[in-house]
Amino acid sequence: MATVQEKKRKESPTTTNAPNRQRNAKRVKIDEARNILTQASDKALNNNGELDVSAFVKAREFEIKAMEASMGASKKALSSRAFQQVPNELRRRTASHNVKKVPKKLRSRAVREMKEDNTPTVTSRRRKPTRHMRLRLETAKSLQKLHARQKKKRAQAHERKAAEGDPEKSAAPAPPIRRLKKNILSKPDEPPSKFRKRQKHKCWLPTHIYHAKRAHMTEPKHPLWRFAIALTPTQKTYRKTHRAGSLRGCVAWDTSYMSTIQVEAVEASLLGLFRGVGVDEDALVNKRHGKWRRGTRSWQGWVRERDGEQKWIARVKIVWCIQHGSSLGTEAAASTTKSAKRRCFVRVHPSAFLQLWTELLKVAKMQRPPVVVEDLRFEIGSLELTGPGSTEALVAALTPLKEREESLEEESAKAWSSLGSVTNPSCLPSNAILSFSVSDPRLHYPPRTIKQPRSESANDELLQVLASWPPDRAQNPPSIFDRTARLTASRLLPSQKAINRRKGDAMPDEYPASAPSDPQIPILLTATCSSTTGGQGSWTLLLPWKCVLPVWYHIMHYPLSTGGNPCFGGLEETRQMAFEHGIPWFPGDFPGTQAGWQWEMMERAKRKADWEKRSKSKRVTWESLDLGHGRKGEIGTGWACDWEYLFNPTSTPPPALDPPSASQATTTDSSTNNQDSSKSTHAVPETSKSQAAVTTLTPHSINHLPLPLSSTILSSPSSPPSNIQHSLTTVHLTLLSRGNPTICARIYRLPTTSPQFRAQWLALANLILHSPPKNQRQPKSSLNISNRNNKILAQLPKNESHPLRTQQTAISLLRTSSHPASAVENHIIQPGDPSYPSVPNKEDLSGFVTTGNFDLGQGKASAIGCIAIGKVVQQPDKQQAGLGSGNEGEDGEEGKAGKAWKAVQELENKLGKKVVGRLCVVRDAGTAVGRLARWELV
Numbered sequence: 001m002a003t004v005q006e007k008k009r010k011e012s013p014t015t016t017n018a019p020n021r022q023r024n025a026k027r028v029k030i031d032e033a034r035n036i037l038t039q040a041s042d043k044a045l046n047n048n049g050e051l052d053v054s055a056f057v058k059a060r061e062f063e064i065k066a067m068e069a070s071m072g073a074s075k076k077a078l079s080s081r082a083f084q085q086v087p088n089e090l091r092r093r094t095a096s097h098n099v100k101k102v103p104k105k106l107r108s109r110a111v112r113e114m115k116e117d118n119t120p121t122v123t124s125r126r127r128k129p130t131r132h133m134r135l136r137l138e139t140a141k142s143l144q145k146l147h148a149r150q151k152k153k154r155a156q157a158h159e160r161k162a163a164e165g166d167p168e169k170s171a172a173p174a175p176p177i178r179r180l181k182k183n184i185l186s187k188p189d190e191p192p193s194k195f196r197k198r199q200k201h202k203c204w205l206p207t208h209i210y211h212a213k214r215a216h217m218t219e220p221k222h223p224l225w226r227f228a229i230a231l232t233p234t235q236k237t238y239r240k241t242h243r244a245g246s247l248r249g250c251v252a253w254d255t256s257y258m259s260t261i262q263v264e265a266v267e268a269s270l271l272g273l274f275r276g277v278g279v280d281e282d283a284l285v286n287k288r289h290g291k292w293r294r295g296t297r298s299w300q301g302w303v304r305e306r307d308g309e310q311k312w313i314a315r316v317k318i319v320w321c322i323q324h325g326s327s328l329g330t331e332a333a334a335s336t337t338k339s340a341k342r343r344c345f346v347r348v349h350p351s352a353f354l355q356l357w358t359e360l361l362k363v364a365k366m367q368r369p370p371v372v373v374e375d376l377r378f379e380i381g382s383l384e385l386t387g388p389g390s391t392e393a394l395v396a397a398l399t400p401l402k403e404r405e406e407s408l409e410e411e412s413a414k415a416w417s418s419l420g421s422v423t424n425p426s427c428l429p430s431n432a433i434l435s436f437s438v439s440d441p442r443l444h445y446p447p448r449t450i451k452q453p454r455s456e457s458a459n460d461e462l463l464q465v466l467a468s469w470p471p472d473r474a475q476n477p478p479s480i481f482d483r484t485a486r487l488t489a490s491r492l493l494p495s496q497k498a499i500n501r502r503k504g505d506a507m508p509d510e511y512p513a514s515a516p517s518d519p520q521i522p523i524l525l526t527a528t529c530s531s532t533t534g535g536q537g538s539w540t541l542l543l544p545w546k547c548v549l550p551v552w553y554h555i556m557h558y559p560l561s562t563g564g565n566p567c568f569g570g571l572e573e574t575r576q577m578a579f580e581h582g583i584p585w586f587p588g589d590f591p592g593t594q595a596g597w598q599w600e601m602m603e604r605a606k607r608k609a610d611w612e613k614r615s616k617s618k619r620v621t622w623e624s625l626d627l628g629h630g631r632k633g634e635i636g637t638g639w640a641c642d643w644e645y646l647f648n649p650t651s652t653p654p655p656a657l658d659p660p661s662a663s664q665a666t667t668t669d670s671s672t673n674n675q676d677s678s679k680s681t682h683a684v685p686e687t688s689k690s691q692a693a694v695t696t697l698t699p700h701s702i703n704h705l706p707l708p709l710s711s712t713i714l715s716s717p718s719s720p721p722s723n724i725q726h727s728l729t730t731v732h733l734t735l736l737s738r739g740n741p742t743i744c745a746r747i748y749r750l751p752t753t754s755p756q757f758r759a760q761w762l763a764l765a766n767l768i769l770h771s772p773p774k775n776q777r778q779p780k781s782s783l784n785i786s787n788r789n790n791k792i793l794a795q796l797p798k799n800e801s802h803p804l805r806t807q808q809t810a811i812s813l814l815r816t817s818s819h820p821a822s823a824v825e826n827h828i829i830q831p832g833d834p835s836y837p838s839v840p841n842k843e844d845l846s847g848f849v850t851t852g853n854f855d856l857g858q859g860k861a862s863a864i865g866c867i868a869i870g871k872v873v874q875q876p877d878k879q880q881a882g883l884g885s886g887n888e889g890e891d892g893e894e895g896k897a898g899k900a901w902k903a904v905q906e907l908e909n910k911l912g913k914k915v916v917g918r919l920c921v922v923r924d925a926g927t928a929v930g931r932l933a934r935w936e937l938v
Helices: 016-033 053-078 104-116 131-164 206-210 239-244 269-274 281-284 285-295 330-335 349-363 388-399 409-415 456-468 485-491 495-507 545-556 571-580 596-611 643-647 671-676 686-692 705-715 722-725 755-769 781-795 803-817 821-825 869-873 896-911 913-915
Strands: 215-217 228-234 251-254 257-268 298-304 312-319 340-346 373-375 382-385 433-438 523-526 538-544 624-629 726-735 744-748 846-856 860-868 919-922 929-938
Touching: 016 053, 206 215, 206 545, 228 571, 228 913, 239 251, 239 545, 239 571, 251 257, 251 388, 251 545, 257 349, 269 281, 269 340, 281 285, 281 705, 281 860, 281 869, 285 312, 285 624, 312 349, 312 523, 340 349, 382 726, 388 538, 388 545, 388 919, 409 433, 485 545, 495 671, 545 896, 571 846, 571 919, 596 726, 596 929, 705 726, 705 869, 705 929, 722 726, 722 821, 722 860, 722 869, 722 896, 726 919, 744 929, 755 896, 755 913, 755 929, 860 869, 860 929, 913 919
Parallel strands: none
Antiparallel strands: 215 228, 251 382, 257 340, 257 373, 298 312, 312 340, 382 538, 433 523, 523 538, 726 860, 726 929, 744 846, 744 919, 846 860, 919 929
């Protein structure tokens, strides 16, 4: 008797949830709209069977009207309203009945739809005020009248003074220029009274209001580096940022939180200052870096402490100010500039600002003549752009001023105006600098798309400009180094009302004409080339703090020639672009530095709080993790990159390893600094107490080694430095197989305590690296299906028929006919197979992953982490590790260990020592599966 087959889908229950009810109601509505009522033709016949023409026509008329009504109803049932056609970036949670809030191209449709369904519309002028609104209106009117009376009294008093005395003396005096104190931390300008209470413990960036409406910001009570910084846009922008940064468009960031320090002295003292903080000697002396010392190039590198352990602080950018005649390179100019004072900008990340400021002050006092150090954090803002359309957007926003007299800035201005068609800043000379003055971008608003040159002659001219680079031969000293020029540009900025008045006086479709009173905004542009081949470069724009907002709005609203507008990014997008370019992000990927350690403690506190707020049934139990071969429990703290355990695995984690509270870790200053800042109404700079608190050393004296030093140590491991045991270096990890490493993943070197483990991992690496291409490889689906089917069929009786037996027979026939036996035997082992190697022991732990995700640029997962370079260079002795001894076997030297070590040697010789030295195993925290990866220094 045939058995009744079970239904593939279960019947839906009688009680459905709310989404199902809504979906069913919509389906019923559509079905009813599509139903057309008809009338039987029998009613058109009379009793004698004759056709009644009038009744027949009426019946057809009813059917035609029913069909027309159904067509209209079905069209309305499937159509969407005007406010539902708004683009993603303009959508809001609730729709508005005000048609003026809908884009212009949809307003006529919205008005028509509202008239058809009698939607009540409200105009703000005719809205009946509520009780609270009426009170606010009356208060506003009374304040307006009071202000008008006071303004009238002031005007009358001014007229009386002008009539009594000299009209020139009666003019209103200019506001006093606040003197910038030397060698003392600066304070931000006092914010307006409207926003003063919101900036007690932090400082707003120039574009804060723009970002606060469109992005997730830092918590008000827990700012980041004493600034309110945008973390990430409220929309989903991971793929959008990747496309804009590499394929089409551009991404812009407001990086005004980056700290700028100015040093001023004679050139010899400045060179001594940079030499004292660890700037490369080759850059200070070699002729190859002569353009940087003249001021036509920028330099990026690491600086360190002068005394003590000489720990590395951070990566900085240094820009020299050009002197008159110095760019010509003549001997006479060189002799005249030896005694003249020069200026330099030192740009550093805010997390390392206080540490670098302390070192610069200490070294500056040792120079003769001494060096003057100035804090320009709240005087100079900056923007950063990357992507194929970054140059086009900047060229449209920055319009050079036309000088009446011949000026050396014309060369820079001409070169800048010809770069509109450049799609990658990396094609410019490395670390090139452009400096000139621009007009107010609001005078050229709304922006218009630049016409891209299409002729071959224009392309040839662009190539000639890029090859010769005229700004190297003739540039004036950048005006942005002059404090008077910066303050003048900020104070001469007209109000938006004055700009709108000038726009109204201009002709249609024309920008207002320039006026002599227009501000001259000094700017400085630096082009940063990508470290990877074919990667996108970036632009860094330095300009006065109060001039950032007009330039930002012009860039954000610029219509790119490729379509769309530039998109903005936050801190997460900065990390994403650095990750896709294979560049470590400071400070998150540098835990060996003081700033990186503070970032790790802050992130560790967040991850611990996320783990603790989960219920016990939904969070990882670190103690019960099975790593195989009787090893239980996670290595170190599961939610942290446990660097303390890495350098001291024998000791138990002390209570001090618990991460600090978020309030203690969000800023670079100590709690005493927060108390000092709460006494004033605006952000107060760091005090001497906070300077002493910040200089605390990281646990176990962990330090960071930059890329040049790490490369030198790996090239000559026979003579490592003394502090190599507690040194970390940053690496880029590329997985050789599947997997997606995440933050806090464990990085192991290949096993050194067991020859069997090491041989298994080397054999797996040999299979992966020497496997045939994917199109020649046997489909893994057949192997997976066969393995799964064998387990199922083993549980069934041999005589019982089953569909899986037919499928297994087909797979075996296909395997014998189209795939040789060697391809089946040599398939790559996947996690889950009994023969897949286990993760190495805790003695082989060498580092942690600090950033890991799926790389959209490479199309596969990758990661950035830090490893203890001492564990890579100084491998344990084979006899001590048990690799060459025969204690495990019964035959002594010919035992199992000896045979395994011979197999290890054969595999290492087959792969090569260089390849084996760069192999590692990556395991996510809370899992027992390891993945093979290759690391490279970055």
